[in-house]
Amino acid sequence: MTRWIAVDWGTSTLRATLMPDRETRASGKGMGVLAPGAFEAALLELVGDWIEGPTRIVACGMVGARQGWAEAPYAALPAKPLGAGLTRVATQDARLDVRIVPGLKQTAPHPDVMRGEETQIAGILAEKPDFDGIACLPGTHTKWAHLSAGEVISFRTVMTGELFATLSTHTVLRHSLTGDGWEEAPFLEAVSDALSRPETLAARLFELRAADLLYGQDAAIARSILSGLLIGAELAATRPWWLGRDVVITGSERTTRAYDAALRAQGLIPKLLPAEAMTLAGLTAAKDLP
Incomplete structure (x- = not known):
């Protein structure tokens, strides 16, 4: 089977998986620390020994942002998560065939964008092709996406993760x-x-x-309350997305546990799918796109 490399390249982390072997490596050379011309070198530093000849590399995430390796323009909703095809990147090493998954954008009912989560959504739809409901993708900027007939119909971004990090590290709290x-x-x-x-x-x-x-409240209780207040406010803001809907949660183990508990308390029974597995499934679905 032909070897290829799946890459999840965010702001802080570069994660690459050799396929079909599924060997994974990661580095701290995310988009946020790289100069515009440094992406190819950072990739080769991590996976250069995997490149034995012409190799397709399919990447998602902030690597396709305006400040990334090459801008992969957003596809407008409604859209299939991989419907816009891939953006090809010019490389100095002729062995590299690098393609980037475009993000998604919407202008109504409110302006919003996603980059990276569309690949997780593609993985969710590969796992559950007939799914009609809401994908909750918790993280720094949590996404609530309405999926129907294989398309993303609308979505809402909430900065809950970033607010928690900011409040817990840069305020009196x-x-x-x-x-x-x-x-x-x-x-x-x-x-x-x-x-x-x-x-x-x-x-x-x-x-x-x-x-x-006043009474030495335990820090673990304080952190739990802060998380609950922020996620509760998020659920209030996104009620039209999840109320009475089927929901899939795709995130890290810790954030998934919190969102699952919060939604179960509202009478929902979400389906849980691990984020890394859904990203890899989405990149696999994108591998043969032009």
């Missing part, structure tokens, strides 16, 4: 959120509170610092 503990009971209570009263979010945040100062 950082003193009360040490460690990485998580407890489900206070998390779900906070989800319910924020979902029913999202307008109180900003006020509820400082309570985390006050509770620490």
